[in-house]
Amino acid sequence: MLYAxxxxxxxxxxxxxxxxxxxxxxxxxxxxLRQQGLNLxxxxxxxxxxxxxxxxxxxxxxxxTHEADLAHLDKCEPFVSNTRxxxxxxxxxxxxxxxxxxxxxxxHLFNFISIPAQLDHIVLTLRHAWGMxxxxxxxxxxxxxxxxxxxxxxxxxxxxTPQMLQLFSQLHKVARTxxxxxxxxxxxxxxxxxxxxxxxxxxxxxAPFVAVNCGAIAPQLFQSELFGYEKGxxxxxxxxxxxxxxxxxxxxxxxxxxxxxPFDMQVNLLRFxxxxxxxxxxxxxxxxxxxxxxxxxxxxLAEAVAQGRFRxxxxxxxxxxxxxxxxxxxxGQDIEDISRHYFSKFASMHxxxxxxxxxxxxxxxxxxxxxxxxxxxxxxxxxxTVMAEGRFIQPxxxxxxxxxxxxxxxxxxxxxxxxxxxxxxxxxxxxRNQISRAASLLGVSRVTLYxxxxxxxxxxxxxxxxxxxxxxxxxxEMDARK
Numbered sequence: 001m002l003y004a005x006x007x008x009x010x011x012x013x014x015x016x017x018x019x020x021x022x023x024x025x026x027x028x029x030x031x032x033l034r035q036q037g038l039n040l041x042x043x044x045x046x047x048x049x050x051x052x053x054x055x056x057x058x059x060x061x062x063x064x065t066h067e068a069d070l071a072h073l074d075k076c077e078p079f080v081s082n083t084r085x086x087x088x089x090x091x092x093x094x095x096x097x098x099x100x101x102x103x104x105x106x107x108h109l110f111n112f113i114s115i116p117a118q119l120d121h122i123v124l125t126l127r128h129a130w131g132m133x134x135x136x137x138x139x140x141x142x143x144x145x146x147x148x149x150x151x152x153x154x155x156x157x158x159x160x161t162p163q164m165l166q167l168f169s170q171l172h173k174v175a176r177t178x179x180x181x182x183x184x185x186x187x188x189x190x191x192x193x194x195x196x197x198x199x200x201x202x203x204x205x206x207a208p209f210v211a212v213n214c215g216a217i218a219p220q221l222f223q224s225e226l227f228g229y230e231k232g233x234x235x236x237x238x239x240x241x242x243x244x245x246x247x248x249x250x251x252x253x254x255x256x257x258x259x260x261x262p263f264d265m266q267v268n269l270l271r272f273x274x275x276x277x278x279x280x281x282x283x284x285x286x287x288x289x290x291x292x293x294x295x296x297x298x299x300x301l302a303e304a305v306a307q308g309r310f311r312x313x314x315x316x317x318x319x320x321x322x323x324x325x326x327x328x329x330x331x332g333q334d335i336e337d338i339s340r341h342y343f344s345k346f347a348s349m350h351x352x353x354x355x356x357x358x359x360x361x362x363x364x365x366x367x368x369x370x371x372x373x374x375x376x377x378x379x380x381x382x383x384x385t386v387m388a389e390g391r392f393i394q395p396x397x398x399x400x401x402x403x404x405x406x407x408x409x410x411x412x413x414x415x416x417x418x419x420x421x422x423x424x425x426x427x428x429x430x431x432r433n434q435i436s437r438a439a440s441l442l443g444v445s446r447v448t449l450y451x452x453x454x455x456x457x458x459x460x461x462x463x464x465x466x467x468x469x470x471x472x473x474x475x476x477e478m479d480a481r482k
Contacts, residue, residue, distance in 0.1 A: 012130055015057040015085060016042040017049050019064060019072035029090060030063075032119060038126075046079050047333075050160045053084070058133035059126055060085045064101065065092050065115060073104050078166035086110045086133040088125050090117070157193050158341045159334040163326040167194070170323050175201035180273075180318050183296040185325030188375030191296040192256060194325060199252040204292060207251030212244045215260035222265045224281050227272075233282025245278055248291045258318065259299040259310060270314045293318060302429035328373040335365055335377065342378050343393075346385040355391045360402055364395040421456050424449070428458070 016030050034040050041057065043049040062080065064070070080087055089112035095101045096114055105112050110129050113122055157168070174181055175198045183191045192211060199209045217225050224233075228243030245253060255261075261269070272278055273293065277286040295318045304310035328335060339357065347354045357365075361384075370376055384397040395402045423442060431437035439449040452458075 012059070013039045013041050013052070013057045014126060014130075015049060015052045015060040016040050017060060017062050017076065017080075018042065018044055019062075019069040019076060029115075029117070029119075029122065030061075033122065038123070046076060046162060049079060053160070057085060059129045060087045061090055061126065062087055062109070063090045064095060065090075067095060067098075070095070070098065070100055073100065075162075077104070077108065078162045078169065080108045086129045088112065088129050090115060090122070157190060157197060158338045159331060160337065161331050161334050163331060164334060167323070167325065171197045172201060174198055174321050174323070178202075178292050180292075180320040181294045182301075182319040182322045183294065183325060184301075184322060185296075185298065186327050186373055187298045188373035189325040189327060190374050191298075191325055192254065194323065195252070195254045195256075195294045195296060198294060199254075199292075202252070202292070204251050208248050209252045209254065210244050210248035211254040211256060213256045215257040219262045219265070222262060223268065226265075226269070227278050227280055229281035230283040233280070237282065240280070243278070243280065245272065245289055245291065246280075246287065248289075250290055251292070253291045253293050255293065255295045255318075257297060258295040259297040259301055259304055263309065263311070266311045266314050270311065270317060273314075273317050295319075300426065300429070302426060306429050328370040328377060329368075335370075336362060338374060338377055339365055339381050342381045343385065346382045350382075350385040351388060353391060354385060354388055354393065356393070358392040358394050361393045361395050361398060361400075364398065364400040364402060368400055417456070420452060421458065424452055424456065424458055 030040055030042055040061075041052045043052055060080070062076075064073075087109045089105055089109045091101065091105070091112050091114055093114045093116075096105075096112075110132065111125050113125055157164075159165075159167075171194060181195075181198065183194050185191055195211075196209060199205060212226070224241065224243070226243050226245050228241050228246055229237050231237055231240050255269075272289070276290070277288055279286055301310055301315055301319070305312045305315050328338075339362075343354075343356065365377070365380075372379070380398045380400070383399060384393045388394070388397040424438075427438040427441045431441060435446050435449060439446045442449065444452075
């Protein structure tokens with residue numbers, strides 16, 4: 001008779017994620033392990049698994065027992081890539097040979113066990129995974145390295161939706177390298193917080209993090225602000241000034257809203273990125289600078305390149321790794337979590353008698369379109385903690401009407417059309433208007449892409465060095481390839 005080892009970490013919770021759920025039917029292995037005393041938290045949905053994370057699970061057991069379960073891998077991949085949990089797979093023997101399963105195991109799982117399996121083998125593997133997870137957490141704590149999902153005071157990035165779990169995983173991965181990073185996303189989504197998270201998880205965390213808002217510097221001051229100047233370089237230069245680039249020596253330089261940088265200044269930045277040296281204004285000495293550059297923008301830089309407003313060579317230099325921050329309106333449950341997080345902060349400062357949000361206030365926030373994203377939400381919550389007179393915040397305290405969201409909601413058809421327009425323009429810009437490549441990027445046929453271009457009346461600008469525009473002669477490329 002099989003038995004489970006008595007040395008199993010029975011007090012430590014293990015998150016068991018079952019992809020398809022099988023209509024809640026019990027799994028023979030998890031039922032037996034639970035009978036042997038293991039503390040298993042069995043989840044049949046990502047929402048339930050997100051809640052289970054709050055119990056402190058360090059180890060996860062992912063069960064993939066039928067070929068139909070493979071269809072759920074893409075959905076759960078962002079969650080499984082969360083580095084707070086060390087995952088072990090319980091996989092049917094016949095599925096291990098499938099390419100999708102092998103790729104998933106190699107990229108996301110600490111170990112895997114083929115079914116059928118002996119209970120002692122499962123318990124031993126879970127104990128090993130738990131021990132490695134514990135050592136990892138201790139190491140991170142000793143290094144002062146923040147975990148992706150841990151609140152970091154006023155610099156917290158709050159969220160547990162799949163989009164944010166994927167974002168946290170991406171930030172953690174790029175932090176381990178020195179590659180240039182481009183952070184894209186609408187204003188107010190937290191691009192600077194993302195850059196700061198990368199810096200604080202990197203080997204440069206003890207060196208300076210210098211942020212530069214390229215949209216807030218007058219064009220005539222850009223050179224001296226970034227590169228500094230020597231005494232006497234111009235009228236009013238009474239002493240040497242260290243520029244922002246030099247001030248970030250050894251650390252991270254964050255160029256926010258780089259799309260607003262003057263065109264003539266872009267060539268100077270490109271030269272610095274290529275040569276890793278600068279010269280102060282009015283000086284002749286070349287200074288070697290060791291910094292990691294992270295850039296951010298709320299505009300489509302590929303489109304700016306196509307329109308001649310941004311240098312193409314600089315675009316490719318700063319866009320080695322691109323991370324996109326989702327807008328708040330697409331993050332569902334995060335709206336409630338963020339509002340409660342900042343309520344706790346502001347209520348203790350402004351109004352200790354407040355107890356929370358009324359149901360009407362929460363509904364108003366969930367239905368609001370949030371054009372200002374997280375920044376707008378934080379401002380409205382702070383306003384509400386000041387203005388509220390009762391024990392619970394009302395929609396009026398937030399500056400929202402009780403039915404304000406109804407008229408702002410976009411229909412699914414309009415939302416789909418807007419998304420298709422955006423992705424088609426990006427694919428065309430990235431492929432330099434080459435239909436075959438753009439269609440491949442979008443995962444559609446050339447005929448379908450031509451139809452969508454005509455449907456949305458998209459007329460892309462011709463990029464420098466690109467082929468002549470195809471719009472107006474959709475059959476030319478197809479005829480040429482026959």
